[in-house]
Amino acid sequence: MRIVFMGTPDFAVPSLQALINAGHEVCAVYTQPDKPQGRKQILTPPPVKTLAQAHGIPVYQPQTLKNEDAQAQLRALAPEVIIVVAYGKLLPKAVLDIPPRGCINVHGSLLPRWRGAAPIQWAVIAGDEKAGVTTMQMGEGLDTGDMLLTCETEIGARETAGELFDRLAQAGAELLVRTLEGLDSVVPTPQDDSQSCYAHMLDKQMAVIDWTKSAHEIDCLIRGLNPWPVALTTLHGERLKVYAARPVDGKGAPGEVLVSDAKKGLIVACGAGALALEEIQLVGGKRMKSADFLRGHAVEKATVLGESKE
Structure with a gap:
């Protein structure tokens, strides 16, 4: 099948x-523009671009897909289907209408739960x-299109979002191949909007631990x-x-x-129970x-984490 692939990060x-x-x-890969990273702000290509170039696949990095030039370029590629995996941009209707077999998205959640930018992290945060x-x-909405196939897995009791992210990236790849193999026979299932919830982007403000x-x-x-x-707290007024x-x-x-x-x-007390801080x-x-x-830092019993420095 002739495919245009749109994606950006490791997932x-x-x-x-x-x-x-x-x-x-x-026939082509679309990904976000290279961005400066690290303390030295070195311009770094997205992981998807690196893989595409290793296989000799043409890479396009438009700032937007909303203008006519970008859309004309995409039409000229004549994809049968567009595959979107964590691309990071909403596709306008003019783009959605280009491939005759439609645009298929791989989303890291059991939709309609956790639509949005950080579904894997929020699944862990929510327990x-x-x-x-x-x-x-x-479709034109945010992760609102009809579902094709799903796969599910239990979240490990000690599993981090990073570990789950890696597992679901592999599971998503396998599910995508199965979806394309059965595209003629898969019956799309509408999402139940009443069961949806939104996984907004993570930020550093939400990282502060509320010990209550x-x-x-x-x-x-x-x-x-x-x-x-x-996650972040303070010890003697210093960020920990x-x-x-x-x-x-x-x-x-x-x-x-x-x-x-x-x-x-x-070991630190919480609003209910306590936590043994391991790393x-x-x-x-x-x-x-x-x-x-603790071998190099004195922390007295009854010290309270999260208190601001006097």
Whole structure:
């Protein structure tokens, strides 16, 4: 099948590779423009561009698909179908109407739950027991098109958003190939809008830990924000990143340090229960196990995390 592929981040890479491996004719790849990254702000291509170039596939990086020139260019490629995987841009109706077999999206959730930009992270943050991938025929709304195929998986009790992200990227690639193989026989299923919820983009403001919440809720937040933007609190007024924690028994004022021991680690009271902080990092320092951290940093019992520095 002659395909134009639209995608940008790591999540889209397995899907593009799966299309190539399956023998489809990927005639072009559309991806976001290169962006500066890191402290030195080095201009860096998206992962999808890197893979496309390795296979000699033409790459297009328009700022928008809303103008006539971009749309004319896309029509000239004459794709039978457009595949969209985490592209990062909404497609206007003029683009949706170009391929005769339609535009198919691979979305990292069990739609209609978690429409939007960060469905995998929000599934973890919300404490969902299951996650998955859905392929759908794209419409003009945000992740509102008719569903084609789905696959689901249980979210591990200690699984981070990053780990689930990697698993669902592979699952999505496999589901995409199956969807194209059965495109003539798959019956599209409309989404039930009443069951939908929105997964808005992550930001650093939501990373601040509210210790009045339960240990379970905070644990889900910590796992859902790993690897980015990483849950955050303060210790003696200094920012402390929390990469991993584990709910344990304990009771005290929210944020109160209940145990501070180089062998037992750091245990902090929550609104209900407590958390054993397993991997932490003072901003500017190294990420390390809490037991190792305590060998070089004095943290007295009854210290309260999250308090501002006097």
